[in-house]
Amino acid sequence: MAVNGSYTSPIADAAYATVGTVNNGFVSKVLGGIDGWTIALTLFLSLVAYDQSQFVVIASTRDMARKVLNSPEYVKPCVVDVAHKLLRPTNWVFLDGREHVDYRKGLNGLFTRQALELYLPGQEEVYSKYFQKFLDISQKEYGGKPTPFMPHFRELMCAVSCRTFVGHYISDEAVKKIADDYYLITAALELVNFPIILPFTKTWYGKKAADMVLDEFSKCAAKSKVRMAAGGSVGCILDGWVKTMIESEKYRQKIAQGVKAEEAGKPSQLLRPFTDFEISQTIFTFLFASQDATSSASTWLFQLMADRPDVLDKVREENLRVRNGDRNAAFTMDMLESMTYTRAVVKEILRYRPPVLMIPYLVKKDFPITETYTVPKGAMVIPTTYPALHDPEAYPNPDSFDPERWITGTAENQTKNWLVFGTGPHYCLGQTYATLNLMAMVGKASVLLDWEHHVTELSEKIKVFATIFPQDDCLLTFSKRP
Ligand code: HEM
Numbered sequence: 001m002a003v004n005g006s007y008t009s010p011i012a013d014a015a016y017a018t019v020g021t022v023n024n025g026f027v028s029k030v031l032g033g034i035d036g037w038t039i040a041l042t043l044f045l046s047l048v049a050y051d052q053s054q055f056v057v058i059a060s061t062r063d064m065a066r067k068v069l070n071s072p073e074y075v076k077p078c079v080v081d082v083a084h085k086l087l088r089p090t091n092w093v094f095l096d097g098r099e100h101v102d103y104r105k106g107l108n109g110l111f112t113r114q115a116l117e118l119y120l121p122g123q124e125e126v127y128s129k130y131f132q133k134f135l136d137i138s139q140k141e142y143g144g145k146p147t148p149f150m151p152h153f154r155e156l157m158c159a160v161s162c163r164t165f166v167g168h169y170i171s172d173e174a175v176k177k178i179a180d181d182y183y184l185i186t187a188a189l190e191l192v193n194f195p196i197i198l199p200f201t202k203t204w205y206g207k208k209a210a211d212m213v214l215d216e217f218s219k220c221a222a223k224s225k226v227r228m229a230a231g232g233s234v235g236c237i238l239d240g241w242v243k244t245m246i247e248s249e250k251y252r253q254k255i256a257q258g259v260k261a262e263e264a265g266k267p268s269q270l271l272r273p274f275t276d277f278e279i280s281q282t283i284f285t286f287l288f289a290s291q292d293a294t295s296s297a298s299t300w301l302f303q304l305m306a307d308r309p310d311v312l313d314k315v316r317e318e319n320l321r322v323r324n325g326d327r328n329a330a331f332t333m334d335m336l337e338s339m340t341y342t343r344a345v346v347k348e349i350l351r352y353r354p355p356v357l358m359i360p361y362l363v364k365k366d367f368p369i370t371e372t373y374t375v376p377k378g379a380m381v382i383p384t385t386y387p388a389l390h391d392p393e394a395y396p397n398p399d400s401f402d403p404e405r406w407i408t409g410t411a412e413n414q415t416k417n418w419l420v421f422g423t424g425p426h427y428c429l430g431q432t433y434a435t436l437n438l439m440a441m442v443g444k445a446s447v448l449l450d451w452e453h454h455v456t457e458l459s460e461k462i463k464v465f466a467t468i469f470p471q472d473d474c475l476l477t478f479s480k481r482p
Contacts, residue, residue, distance in 0.1 A: 055375070055376060055378075055379035055380070056379065056380045056381075056382065057369070057375050057379055057380070057381045057382070058358075058381075058382050058384060059369070059381055059382065059383045059384065060384045060387050061387060061388075062387065062388035062391060062394075062416060062417055062419070063416075064369065064383070065359075065383030065384060065385065065387075065388060065419060066383075066416065066419070066423055066424075067369065068361055068369070068381050068383045069359065069361075069383055069419075069422055069423045069424040069426070069427075070423060070424040071367065071424075072096075072097065072424065072425050072426075073364075073365075074363060074364060074365060074367035075361040075362060075363055075364060075367065075381060076096045076361065076362055076364055077093070077359075077360070077361055077362070077426055078360040078361050078362035078380050079094075079360075082203050082206070082207075085203075085207055086185065086206060086207055086210040087210070087281065087284060087285060087288065088214075088281055090278075090281070091281045091282070091284075091285060092104075092281070092282055092285065093285050096364075100425065100426075101425060104425075104429065105269075106269060106271055107241075107282070107429060108269075108429075109240065109241075109244060109268060109269045110237045110240050110241055111429060111430065111432060111433055113333060113432075115234075115237075115240050116333065116432065116433055116436060117332070117333040118234050118235065118236075118240070119163075119164045119235075119236060119237065119433075120330075120331060120332065120333065120440070121235075121330070122163040122164060122167060122168075122235060122236060123160055123163065123164060123437060123440060124330055124331060124440070124444070125163065126156070126159045126160045126163050127156075127160070127440070127441055127444050127445075128444075129159075130152075130155075130156045130159065131444070131445060131448055131449055131478075133152070134149070134152065134449070134451075134478040135449070135478050135479070135480055137152065137478070138476070138477045138478040138479065139478075139479065142477075144477060144479075145477065146452070146453075146454035146475040146476060146477045147475060147476070147477070148472065148473035148474060148475055149299070149302065149473070149474050149475070149476045150295070150299045150469055150470070150473035150474050151473070153295055153298045153299045153302065153474075154179060154182070154291070154295040155176070155179040155180075156298070156441075157290070157291060157294045157295045157298060158175065158178055158179035158182060158287075158291060159175045159176075159179065160437065160441075161286070161287050161290050161291065161294070162174075162175045162178065162287070163175075163236065164236060164237060164433070164437075165217075165236060165237045165238060165283050165286055165287065166217060166220040166224075166236055166237075166238045166283060167220075167224075167235040167236030167238065167239060168235065168236075169219070169220035169223045169224055169236075169238065170216060170217075170220055174216050177212070178212070178213055178216065178287075181209035181212060181213075182209065182287075182291055184202070184205040184206045184208070184209040185206045185209050185210055185213075185288075186291075186292060186465060186466045187202045187205075187206060210284070213284055213287065214277070214280050214281065214284055215280075217279070217280035217283045217284055218276045218277050218279070218280040219276075220238060220280075220283075221238060221242070221276040221277075221279040221280055221283075222276045224236075224238045224239050224242045225242055225276070227239070228242045228243050228246055229246060237283070237286070238279065238283060241271075241274075241279065242279075244267050244268075244269055244271050245271050245272075245273050245274060247265070247267035248267055248269075248270045248271045248272070248273075249273060250265070251264050251265060251266050251267060251270065252270075286429075286430065289428070289429075289430065290430055290434065292355070292465075292466040292467045293355035293356055293434070293467055294355075294434055294437070294438070295467070295469075296353070296355040296467040296468055296469055297346075297349060297350060297353075297355050297434075297438055298438065298441060299469055299470065299473075299474050300349050300352075300353040300470070301345075301346070301349050301438060301441075301442050302442075302445075302451065302453075302474065302476060303453055303459065303470060303474045303476075304349060304352075304401055305345075305442065305446075305451075306451050306452055306453035306476065307453055307455070308401065311345060311401075311403060312446060314341050315341060315342050315345055315442060315443065315446045316446040316447060318339055318340075318341045318342055318443075319339070319342065319443040319444070319446050319447050320447055322335045322338055322339055323335070323447065327447035327448060327481075331440050331443065331444065333436075336436050336439055336440060336443075339439060339443060340407060341403065341407065342439045342442065342443050343406070343435070343439055344403040344404070344405075344406035344407050345403045345442065346435055346438045346439050346442070347403075347406050347411070347435070348401060348402065348403040348405065348406060348411075349401075349438075350420045350435075351389045351390075351395065351411070351418075351420065352389075352401045353468060354385050354386060354389050354419075354420050354468075355420075355467045355468065356385060356420070356422075356467065357384060357385060357386050357467075357468065358382045358383070358384050358385070359382065359383050359384075359385070359422055360380055360381075360382045361380070361381050361382070361383065362378075362379075362380060362381075363375050363376065363377055363378060363379045363380070363381055364377065365377050367381070369381070383419075385419040385420060385422075388416075388417045388418075388419045389417060389418075389419060389420065391417055394411075394414040394416075394417040395411055395414065395417070396409075421434075447481070448480070448481055449478055449479070449480065449481055450478070450479050450480075450481050451476050451477065451478045451479070452476065452477045453474070453475065453476055454475035454476070454477070456472045456475065458470065458471035458472035459471075459472055459474075459475075
């Protein structure tokens with residue numbers, strides 16, 4: 001059905017309103033009178049006649065948000081029409097119920113510890129390249145003057161995602177083009193867009209960019225199939241997936257030839273063969289789900305670290321220690337997992353500035369959300385994450401950035417409040433990868449680079465472009481660490 005509300009990812013990200021200063025989106029109308037970040041903690045059911053026919057209900061308490069996210073019999077993720085056009089209607093993320101669960105199971109193997117470890121060298125390579133680029137921008141291009149780094153973090157995140165997802169099957173030029181054009185995709189998914197794609201509109205440019213990405217990823221899938229069939233090693237998510245498909249096919253052939261099951265070498269997951277385009281669509285959803293959220297997290301991470309040198313010093317100390325004093329040592333999974341403090345910093349950034357504020361869902365059938373109120377079928381119901389993540393009972397002094405709360409405090413026990421990655425059947429598939437990736441990035445940066453933040457009056461103000469960013473785009477200067 002046509003739902004005229006949007007969020008950038010079909011799966012995550014809210015693109016609704018500038019929280020804090022500008023109040024002109026529809027959620028600001030919903031949240032009318034709520035001052036900046038102090039979003040009311042009590043449940044309120046706000047009914048907004050939207051698009052004349054669409055009701056919007058905001059589920060803002062922790063328990064109400066959890067209830068919505070854990071009620072797949074009543075709700076499913078809600079996307080704008082244009083998302084179907086960009087990602088294609090056959091995309092797995094639009095599946096519901098059993099079909100969704102089954103498809104998702106087939107992807108779990110791509111995000112296990114063992115699998116994630118294989119992607120680390122590719123990530124390290126991208127960080128090395130981009131850190132050098134950051135130095136060149138600051139020192140050569142801008143002569144040591146501060147410059148907005150948010151666009152560069154977006155490009156870095158796009159590059160690291162592409163390397164993790166499709167390895168070296170994609171060229172550096174294509175990565176750069178995808179990073180640049182990704183703005184068009186995000187813009188195309190803004191709240192109210194014309195439902196038909198007319199030439200030269202935002203959605204038209206967005207569709208063109210999405211088609212280009214799908215085309216690139218399809219070519220990558222074809223190349224990976226050839227390389228993996230020839231016995232190549234796994235270097236990216238795509239390879240891991242293709243390898244399991246090949247092993248599944250071999251297993252099926254052996255069974256068909258009458259080989260006993262226990263001797264046929266059953267792979268950990270039995271997958272059907274996927275076409276290049278199906279693979280491309282799925283890989284695109286990973287990019288779609290990660291790009292805005294991880295760009296936001298990395299921007300705040302670099303900003304906060306510069307503003308809190310005491311915290312950065314501890315990250316640095318930990319990262320040198322786990323590298324046995326050799327700052328050029330490559331990161332490993334054991335190393336990342338042993339970094340208690342760096343993990344605390346990343347978790348605190350995600351709590352303090354949650355990249356996904358709202359997770360829009362569509363009500364499939366009348367949903368008795370409380371004893372006295374039933375959300376009507378066809379309404380949009382939007383669990384919010386911010387109130388749970390800034391609940392003073394779960395996180396004392398919630399508006400202060402305090403990584404220690406994850407080490408000596410009780411933050412780690414507040415599992416019900418930890419809604420950064422959602423919960424229920426659609427919880428974030430990439431959450432472990434995203435956390436480790438942010439830890440790897442800031443850890444490596446801490447030992448190789450110094451950076452200063454030029455604080456402006458807009459630095460702590462929030463702008464929303466799919467997710468949240470500092471309004472001044474994070475003015476930084478990078479220099480090489482002596
Ligand atoms: C800091 C970074 C990230 C944040 C804050 C984030 C947050 C979220 C949230 C809130 C959801 C919706 C959960 C729900 O409906 O209950 C989600 C879904 C999803 N995320 Fe993430 N995400 C991040 C990074 C990533 C990355 C890097 C990937 C891919 C590798 C990814 C892949 C997905 C997918 C595939 C879904 C949809 C799962 C489904 O519908 O079954 N995310 N994410």
